[in-house]
Amino acid sequence: KGYYEWPELCPLPVDGDAKDSRWVVLAADAQYALGSFDGKTFTPTHENKHRLHYGNYYASQTFSNAPDERRIQIGWATIPMPAMPFNQTFSCPHELTLRSTEGGIRMFAEPVQEIEKLHKKKHSQAAAVLAESPVTVNVAGELFDIRATIEVGDAKQVGLDIGGNRVVYDVAGKKLNDAGMTPVDGKISMQVLVDRQMLEICGNDGRVFITSGRRVKGKVSAIQAFAQGGEAKLVKLEVYELDSIWKK
Numbered sequence: 001k002g003y004y005e006w007p008e009l010c011p012l013p014v015d016g017d018a019k020d021s022r023w024v025v026l027a028a029d030a031q032y033a034l035g036s037f038d039g040k041t042f043t044p045t046h047e048n049k050h051r052l053h054y055g056n057y058y059a060s061q062t063f064s065n066a067p068d069e070r071r072i073q074i075g076w077a078t079i080p081m082p083a084m085p086f087n088q089t090f091s092c093p094h095e096l097t098l099r100s101t102e103g104g105i106r107m108f109a110e111p112v113q114e115i116e117k118l119h120k121k122k123h124s125q126a127a128a129v130l131a132e133s134p135v136t137v138n139v140a141g142e143l144f145d146i147r148a149t150i151e152v153g154d155a156k157q158v159g160l161d162i163g164g165n166r167v168v169y170d171v172a173g174k175k176l177n178d179a180g181m182t183p184v185d186g187k188i189s190m191q192v193l194v195d196r197q198m199l200e201i202c203g204n205d206g207r208v209f210i211t212s213g214r215r216v217k218g219k220v221s222a223i224q225a226f227a228q229g230g231e232a233k234l235v236k237l238e239v240y241e242l243d244s245i246w247k248k
Contacts, residue, residue, distance in 0.1 A: 002049070003027040006059045009042060012071055012098045014105055022098055022105060030075070032107055034098070052107050054179040055087075055103040056198075057091060057211040071096040079198050079213040091211055092193050092200050101207075108206030111193060118242045125237040130158065130227035134236055137223045139198060143242035144194040148225060149235040151187045156229025162194055163220030167201055177201060179208040187235060194220070194242075225236060 006028035014020045022045070023037040030053035035044040053060070053075065060075040075091040088202045094109040125139045130150070150158045152171050159168040169188050181188065181203050191202040197217065200209040225234045 004029070006061075008060075008062060009037065010064075010071060011037075012096060015100055016097070018167070024096075024098075024107060026060060026062075029112070030054075030057050030060065034105060034107075046104070048111040049101065050106060052109055053209050053211065054177075055211040056213060057209075057240070060091075062096065066235070070112075073109065075211065077198055077211050079211075081197055085118045089197070092195075094202070094206075094209065096225070098204070103188040109209040110148040110202055110206040111145075111191060111200070115193070115242075116240075118143075118245065119145065119240040120243055121241045123241075125225070125234065127200055127236070128225075128234045130155070130225060130232040130234050131230075134161065134224040135237065137237060137239050139220055139223055139239055139241060141241045142194070142196050142219050143244065144192070144220070144223070144224060145240040146192040146194065147189075147236065147238045148192075148235075149187055149189040150225065150227075151233040151235055152183055153186075153232040154226070154230035155227040158227045158232045159225075160190070160192065161224040161226060162199070163222070164216030165194075165199060165214050167192055167199070176203045176208060177210050179203065179210050181208050185223055 011021045011023050022034045024032055026032045031049040031051050033044045033049050056078045057075045058078050060073050062071050062073045066072045072093050073096050074093050077089045077091045081089050089218045093112045099108050125137050128135050142248050174182050193200040199212050225237050
């Protein structure tokens with residue numbers, strides 16, 4: 001009920017256990033339901049639908065028979081791509097898994113490990129206190145894979161500033177750029193993939209996945225971790241400059 005186009009049905013193991021799986025129904029609106037399937041009828045095990053993807057993400061597809069039996073998904077990122085011979089673009093491929101959470105079984109999405117084949121220069125920042133002044137990593141380029149972990153402390157907001165594009169976690173509202181997400185042991189983590197026109201934000205190891213356009217485009221010279229309204233702690237910040245997938 002309520003699935004209007006681009007439906008898909010696939011099984012996923014829970015917590016990696018092949019003997020304990022659920023069927024997942026996905027649709028164009030990036031929402032999903034979990035349940036059982038007898039070959040004819042899908043029976044959900046909960047009311048309403050769950051959400052994993054947020055932002056400019058639509059009409060996803062997954063691949064059958066992917067390497068290592070992974071369930072790989074690609075979505076349509078509804079973001080303008082000026083001067084290109086195609087309409088909008090695709091998301092980065094990401095792996096879908098089912099995991100047990102405090103709210104029940106939920107679907108997670110993380111960028112495929114193959115993104116690491118594009119890693120070039122690495123920049124690392126040691127643990128540091130985030131208060132009035134941000135922690136800055138100097139970089140050069142347009143394409144990045146950023147991994148950060150922040151202990152939120154008593155700050156009202158924490159996040160990253162990527163060349164003027166801000167990824168913000170609202171501590172009181174428990175939202176990462178408007179996607180609901182709860183800290184784990186007082187910390188939030190994020191992986192941010194930066195492309196020329198877009199950002200893809202994977203929060204708390206895939207608990208939420210956000211696709212959005214870059215408000216400020218062009219080359220980035222600095223990436224900052226910040227806290228506002230209190231003190232937080234930067235546990236980890238790693239920035240990888242990325243190579244392009246296109247042959248020159």
